[in-house]
Structures are given as C-alpha cells and as structure tokens.
Amino acid sequence: xxxxxxxxxxxxxxxxxxxxxxxxxxxxxxxxxxxxxxxxxxxxxxxxxxxxxxxxxxxxxxxxxxxxxxxxxxxxxxxxxxxxxxxxxxxxxxxxxxxxxxxxxxxxxxxxxxxxxxxxxxxxxxxxxxxxxxxxxxxxxxxxxxxxxxxxxxxxxxxxxxxxxxxxxxxxxxxxxxxxxxxxxxxxxxxxxxxxxxxxxxxxxxxxxxxxxxxxxxxxxxxxxxxxxxxxxxxxxxxxxxxxxxxxxxxxxxxxxxxxxxxxxxxxxxxxxxxxxxxxxxxxxxxxxxxxxxxxxxxxxxxxxxxxxxxxxxxxxxxxxxxxxxxxxxxxxxxxxxxxxxxxxxxxxxxxxxxxxxxxxxxxxxxxxxxxxxxxxxxxxxxxxxxxxxxxxxxxxxxxxxxxxxxxxxxxxxxxxxxxxxxxxx
Amino acid sequence: xxxxxxxxxxxxxxxxxxxxxxxxxxxxxxxxxxxxxxxxxxxxxxxxxxxxxxxxxxxxxxxxxxxxxxxxxxxxxxxxxxxxxxxxxxxxxxxxxxxxxxxxxxxxxxxxxxxxxxxxxxxxxxxxxxxxxxxxxxxxxxxxxxxxxxxxxxxxxxxxxxxxxxxxxxxxxxxxxxxxxxxxxxxxxxxxxxxxxxxxxxxxx
Ligand SMILES: Cc1cc2nc3c(=O)[nH]c(=O)nc-3n(C[C@H](O)[C@H](O)[C@H](O)COP(=O)(O)O)c2cc1C
Ligand code: SF4
Ligand code: FES
Numbered sequence: 001x002x003x004x005x006x007x008x009x010x011x012x013x014x015x016x017x018x019x020x021x022x023x024x025x026x027x028x029x030x031x032x033x034x035x036x037x038x039x040x041x042x043x044x045x046x047x048x049x050x051x052x053x054x055x056x057x058x059x060x061x062x063x064x065x066x067x068x069x070x071x072x073x074x075x076x077x078x079x080x081x082x083x084x085x086x087x088x089x090x091x092x093x094x095x096x097x098x099x100x101x102x103x104x105x106x107x108x109x110x111x112x113x114x115x116x117x118x119x120x121x122x123x124x125x126x127x128x129x130x131x132x133x134x135x136x137x138x139x140x141x142x143x144x145x146x147x148x149x150x151x152x153x154x155x156x157x158x159x160x161x162x163x164x165x166x167x168x169x170x171x172x173x174x175x176x177x178x179x180x181x182x183x184x185x186x187x188x189x190x191x192x193x194x195x196x197x198x199x200x201x202x203x204x205x206x207x208x209x210x211x212x213x214x215x216x217x218x219x220x221x222x223x224x225x226x227x228x229x230x231x232x233x234x235x236x237x238x239x240x241x242x243x244x245x246x247x248x249x250x251x252x253x254x255x256x257x258x259x260x261x262x263x264x265x266x267x268x269x270x271x272x273x274x275x276x277x278x279x280x281x282x283x284x285x286x287x288x289x290x291x292x293x294x295x296x297x298x299x300x301x302x303x304x305x306x307x308x309x310x311x312x313x314x315x316x317x318x319x320x321x322x323x324x325x326x327x328x329x330x331x332x333x334x335x336x337x338x339x340x341x342x343x344x345x346x347x348x349x350x351x352x353x354x355x356x357x358x359x360x361x362x363x364x365x366x367x368x369x370x371x372x373x374x375x376x377x378x379x380x381x382x383x384x385x386x387x388x389x390x391x392x393x394x395x396x397x398x399x400x401x402x403x404x405x406x407x408x409x410x411x412x413x414x415x416x417x418x419x420x421x422x423x424x425x426x
Numbered sequence: 427x428x429x430x431x432x433x434x435x436x437x438x439x440x441x442x443x444x445x446x447x448x449x450x451x452x453x454x455x456x457x458x459x460x461x462x463x464x465x466x467x468x469x470x471x472x473x474x475x476x477x478x479x480x481x482x483x484x485x486x487x488x489x490x491x492x493x494x495x496x497x498x499x500x501x502x503x504x505x506x507x508x509x510x511x512x513x514x515x516x517x518x519x520x521x522x523x524x525x526x527x528x529x530x531x532x533x534x535x536x537x538x539x540x541x542x543x544x545x546x547x548x549x550x551x552x553x554x555x556x557x558x559x560x561x562x563x564x565x566x567x568x569x570x571x572x573x574x575x576x577x578x579x580x581x582x583x584x585x586x587x588x589x590x591x592x593x594x595x596x597x598x599x600x601x602x603x604x605x606x607x608x609x610x611x612x613x614x615x616x617x618x619x620x621x622x623x624x625x626x627x628x629x630x631x
Contacts, residue, residue, distance in 0.1 A: 004627035013624055017615045076442075088506045088545040095620040098587060119442070126453070126490045127502070127546055129559040129598045130588040130613060136601075137610035155440050158602045160449055160488035163544065177445035177474075179487040195443060235623075238549035239508055245550050245622030261626050279507065311508050311549060325507040329544055419513035420553060421566050 003257055005224060005232040007212050008205070009248045012099040018134050020141040023102035029147055031211035032109040043114040047210060049218035051230030056082055056166075056203030057277065057306050059229075059295045062210075068190035069115045069198045077117035078199040079108060080175065080189075081207055083124040083135075084159060084166035087278035088329060089309030092234040093204035095246060097124070097131050100208075101138035105147070105154065107207035110214060112152045115200050119153045123171055126159040163333035167381050168201040170335065181335045182381040205234060226252035229294030229305075239274075239312035240266045240418075252297065255310060256289040269314035273397065277306020279326045280386025282393035303393070316422075318413035319398040320405055323390045324352040330387035341384035344375040348391065355402060358410040365395060365402055429458055429469050437603065444474050448484050450603045452491050457599035461492040490559075490602075497532050497539035499577035500595045502556040503570070506545040513553040513566065518542050520567040525574060537578045550619040551586070558598035560585035563617060588613050 006012075016022045023029070035043050048063030069077055081104065085093040097104065108120040122139075124132055136156055142148045157175055164170045165180040172194050174180035193199020209231065213221050221231045229251035235258060238244045242263035249258070255274065265271050271286045276293060282303040284291070291301045298305040313322060331345035351368055354360040372388035379385055395402060404412055416422055437454060438447040448470065455466030462485050471478040485491045503518040504510075521540055525533055532539040548554045551563035555570050562573060563586040576582040582592045589612040593601075601607055 002627040002630055004623050004631070006624045006627050009621075009624045012616045013621050015615055019611070085547045086545065089508060089549055090545070091547045091549045091551075094547040095616060099616045099620060125547070126488075126602055127543070127556060127559045128561075129593075129601050130561065130585070130610075132601050132604075133589075133607065133610040136604060136606060140606070156604055157446070158450065158453065158604060159490075160452065160602075161490035162488050174449070175446055176443070177448040177484065179484055236550060238552060239512065243619075243622055244552075245619035247623035247626075249623070261631055262622070309549070313508075313511065317511055322507045322511065325505070325510055329506055333544070415511070415515065418511045419516060420564070421513055421516075 003253060003261065004247060004249050006248045007232055008096060008100070008103065008208055008234065009246060017099050018101060018138070020102055020138070020145060023100065027215065028102055029106055029145070031214040032106045032147065035110040035214050036113055040114050040116055043110060043214070046218050047114070047213060050213045050221040051218075051225070052206065052209055052213060052221065053229065053295065054203055055205035055209070055233060055307070057087065059305060062202060062206050065190070065200055065202070066111065066115050068188070069200060070191070071116065073198070076119070076195070076197045077115050078194045078197055079111050079115060079117045079120035080171065080194060080199055080201045081108060081120060081122040081204055082166060082168065082171060082201055083122055083204045084171060085204070086125055086163040086166050087280060087307050087309065088326060089236070089238065089275055089278045089311040090307040091236045091238065091309065092246060092307070094128055094131050096204060096208060096234070097135055101135045102142065103208045103211055104204055105138055105142045107210040108154055109147060109152050110210050111200065111202065111207055117200075118151060119155065121155050121157050121175060121194070123157045123159060123165070123175060126161055132156070132158050163329075164335045164383060167383065170381070171201065172199065179335075181337045224250040226292060226294045226296070228296055233308060235293065235308045235310055237262055237310045237312065240269060240314035240317070241312050242266055251294040252292040254290050254292060258310065259289075265312060265314055269316065271312065272315045272317060273313050273319065273394070275309060275311045276303050278309040279311075279329070280382070280389050281306040282389045283397065285397050314418075316413065316417040318356075318411055318415075319394050319401050320352065320356045321411065321413070321415070323394045324349070324356050326390045327352050327387065330383065334383065338380035338384070340375045341379045341387065344371055344384065345387050347371055348387065355405055356411055358405055358408060360406055362403065362406055365399070369395060429455065429466065431469070431473065434469070434473055438473070440604070445476065448474065448481065449488070452485055453599050453603035456492065457596050457603055457605075460596055461495045495532065495536070496595055498537050498594050499557050499574075499582060499592065500539045500541070501574060501577070502541050502543035502546070502559075504544070504546050504552070504554040504556070505542040508545070508549050509552045509554050517553055517555065517565055517567055517570045521570055521574060524571050533578065535578065538574050551617060557582065557585070557592055558595050559602070560588035560592060560598070562586055585613070587617055
C-alpha cells in the first residue's frame, strides 16, 4: 500500500483541476452544502474532533481556535486566510492554489458559517501573478454559481512583498491599510482582530483541509496520522534530491521514507543538513532521518514541524554560506519595531559575513551565540526567534566547519559543486 | 497616462473600510505608471482622505512598490539559501554581467530591470526566476539569459507556470490590483514536482 494519501492533491493531475467544473465534477461544494445545513457549533465540534491542527507553522488546533470566537455578541466576525507563504523553503500553498483554488473557497464558506462570519479575506503574497489570477477567477466563478453572495462573501487581498505580513497580527495591520507590523497581544485576534472585530486567522492548507473532513467525517481524518498529530498534510521536498516535489502523507512519516519515494539525495552525494519546516525551524542532520515528522516528534528532537518544508542540502553545501544567507533574509525582513531583532539581526549578518569570508575568529562564534541569546525570547514576534534557529542549530552540529573557515582564512567549499547544473556526479 | 478615479472607487468598494484599499490602489498606480508616482500618492491620499505621508509610509514599507520606473519586464532571481545554492547566485551574477546592470538596475532601453528576490514559494522548482512575478522554474544561466534577451527583443519566452505569453509589468500590476485580465485559464494547473507525490501514490508507492 502506498505511504502517500493524496486528498488535497487527489485531482491535481487533471489539466483543468483549477476550474469550477473540475472541482464540482469531483464532489466540490457538497461539503459546504452539508455544513450550511448544520448548526455552526456542530461544525466546530466536528473540526475539533477531527484533530486538525494549523498548517501555517504553529500547529494550533483549528476547531479550538474557531471556538474562541465569542457568540451572540452582535459584532461582525471575520475569517482571514493567510496565503502569504514566504517562510524560506515553504512551497505548498501556492501550488495548491494554482491547482485547486476552489477547495479554499469552499473551506472559507464552511469556516465562515462555523464562526458566524459573513466575510472572509484571502491575503495572498504579491509575488505570484498567476496564483492571484486563479484565485480571483475561482471567487468570481463561485459567485456566479451562487456559492458566494448569499450571506458569505470573500474578498481577495494581494500583498506587496513583506515576509512579516505572514505573522497574523502584522497581516491584519497590512489588511487595514497600514505598514505590516505585529501587534501587541492580548487582545488576541479572536477578540479584537480585523477592524477590532473577532477574527480567525488560518493558513490556506488548514482551511482547505476542512471540506474533506466535513464530507468524510472526523473519524476518517483521525484514522490518519499519529496520536496527537492527526490527518494528512503536504510535505514539500526541495534541494539536493533527485526528485523534489509535494508529498501528501499522514503526519508522522519520516524523511527517510520520503527520500526513498523521491529517489534519494542526488546521486553520488550524501545528506548533510535539512530543515524540517522552513528556515525558522532548527536544522537537522543525517542523524534525524527517522524522526517522525509530526508536531511532537520534531519538537522532541529539538526543532519544529513548522510548514513541513523539507529543504535538503548535501555535503557540497557550506553551512556558513547557507546560514549567512538566511540571516541576511531575516535582517532584510525585520520590520524594525523592536530593538533585539532590528539591531540583533544586523550584527548577526556582520559577524557571519566575516566568518564566511575567513576573516572571523573563534570568539565570533561566542558572540553569535550571545546575540542569539539576547534575541531569542526577547523579540516582539516570532521572526526574531526564528532568525536565531539556523545559527544556534548549525553551531551545535557544525562547529568544526565554522572553525575551519577561521583556520583556513577562507571558505573551503566550491559553490559550483552545489548547483543543479553541476550535474549529479562531480 | 491618467488614473481612472471611478475604477479606483470600485477597488475601494471591495472593503468594509476604505483605507484597506491602499495596497491594491498602489498596485493600480503601478499598472498605469509602471511605478508609484507622486501623482499616484497624492490621488490615493485625496480619495482615501488621509495624509500623503501616510500613503508614502505604506508604499515604502513593501518591496514590490517601486519609487522609480522598473523595466517593462522586471526580473527577480531568487537568491534565498536554497535557490542560491542550487544556482541562483550564479544566475544572478551572470545576468548582472550580461545586462551590464546592478541589483535594482534597469537596462538603458527600459526593457529589463533586475533584482534579487527572497524565497518565492517554488523551492521544489529551484533555481527560480520570476519575471513580472510569473514563474520561470528550474532555470540555468543559459535559460535566464535567453529570458532577458527575449524580453529585450520584445519576445520573451512564456512562463513555466503562467499564461501562454508573458504580460508586461504594468499588466501584471493590474492583476495584483485585483483586476481580471481573462488569463486565469491559461497555462499549466501544476508542474511535475507538484504532482510527484500523487503520481507515486497512483503507482502504489
Ligand atoms: C514571521 C512570521 C511569518 C509567518 N508567515 C506565515 C505564512 O506565510 N502563512 C501562514 O499561514 N502562517 C504564517 N505565520 C504563522 C501565522 O502567524 C499564524 O500562526 C497562522 O497563519 C495561523 O494559521 P493556522 O492556525 O491555520 O496555522 C507566520 C508567522 C511568523 C512569525
Ligand atoms: S521581532 Fe523583528 S519582525 Fe518581529 S516585531 Fe520585532 S523587529 Fe518586527
Ligand atoms: S528558495 Fe527560491 S523559491 Fe524558495
């Protein structure tokens, strides 16, 4: 039996999969019909029972989040879908929306009904023109078919290039027409979110998982996954592998199993380090091939499941170069609101640059760890914490390679060997 | 070209509160002028009833809003870690040499501008290049050079996952303002990496 369980991706191989005709052909919009006939609280209970957890990174139980929305408060409620997908390595939501935007529309209808919202916003990052087209057309077609406009509306909002707008409160500020900077919490979005109204913010994959749960039931969803990490999810494999791509599998599958399916690390090379869930999740090495990729398994091994973005790097890759580049990203994307992150990421980049080009010292490693200590847990939002992950984890596993840069006075790696066009065997 | 205030009002009407329209309105200004002009900022401030400084503050926060003209074809090379290692760094430096421009530069004919970009959610297609924010997957130095050469000759290759023909920067900006250009049904539903897991599962693996 296959280890893979395509549900979201089940019909992506049909050329017209993104159209309303294809979606309807495969039972699309039957789940929303069913859910709209249910009591909203029963929908929330069903999603709670399914065990679905947020796929945007933190793994918060989706049904519980919906349950936090106050009822009978006579206020507008909002659903906001986070389609900002900008965490380095993360590449599941954009292909999902390109191949089947209607599943998100249907998920929005169900979620709006459950939380008693009349309007959903879908916030898509701005750097994906064709995804924006597909989403816009799907919403328009859903209106024409009468799935929207009868008490539930969806507004598409397109971003303009800012990683921080993926952080849910920064996203809300951005959607209100301000610079995207995180808000102080409490109040949490469930109490005062968009326009200070009760708001649920969920990831694309979380909301898109709901229609199948409504149609097949909580028990079906529960039957996949592990004890506390239920269901199936999209794992995105990229980098130095023979066949990168999307793998929809039950939570708890291991990297070893996924690599076997993908034809392994590129031929002639071996695994050096990888991210389990994007660049903000501490790095793993070849010692972690058998860690169950669920929320608990990855956490127990000292990292986070995050967005399940499995970025694979082989032995040709310089760890210092990789970490420096990620750190430059965090420095560039720091919104500047708090000092530890704004100033800290600047210093991290300076020190890592010296280390990479061979002018650093052993003491610089201590400085890096000290700086990370001062950023971690002291930053206003999780971007600052995330910036320290690649640094502290890489020093833990590859201390000697940092030192080799110091003693060599230069980077000992040839970057050409890491490229796709260098071929499988050098 | 002039801004169509009626159209701008329809963008505002999408939202419960007008200020939320500031981002699509800025994309709209870029679709008319190719960048965020002072006139655009003034018009937005006027119709939203907020200070120009507030509009500027938003425009400067987001990297996709350009304060000077970019090329008709704006090319972004992903140089975040994974793409950089897989060849993005080599592609970016080759394009700089080939076009004779630096990061954020524009060719003298105004056809192509170049910038290095962050992870564009297509890592399973690395190395990734974007042109007017359309996907050009699995690029090499040679394919990226033919992309910019084609663009300069007015004949760019089609995106890998996008419409049959590459639209201009202004046309793409209109899409980002939420306007329909009728091209949603063109192009692939998914590339091979997107479909890999599904294919393997159908083979019983
Ligand atoms: C810097 C930063 C960037 C984030 N980017 C995203 C993103 O692009 N998409 C996303 O769904 N969540 C992102 N998150 C997580 C969101 O804040 C939030 O937890 C998530 O959207 C909740 O949805 P879920 O419960 O369905 O996972 C980001 C968080 C941080 C701190
Ligand atoms: S941690 Fe960084 S991104 Fe987050 S609020 Fe502080 S400066 Fe902004
Ligand atoms: S790192 Fe280039 S698309 Fe993700």
